[in-house]
Amino acid sequence: MALFFCVETKSELEEIRKLLKKIRNEGRQVEAFVFHSGYQTIDVVTEKSIYYFNLNDFSLFGKMKEKLNARIRE
Secondary structure, three states, X not given: OEEEEEEOOHHHHHHHHHHHHHHHHXXXXXXXXXXXXXXXXXXXXXXXXXXXXXXXXXXXXXXXOHHHHHHHHO
């Protein structure tokens, strides 16, 4: 299962972490794609089940850069 989120704050990211932990405790596999609409990272993400990306992952014309494109296609 994959979930997509758009976050603006560190506390929103923390809520996603809690949700993923709850889902995993129920025995399900889940991956979250988390987008932040800025250029700065709002927090360090070490969980392998969370893929954090921001505006740096897009070209000037809004096209996904190769790394992001490859990850989404997995």
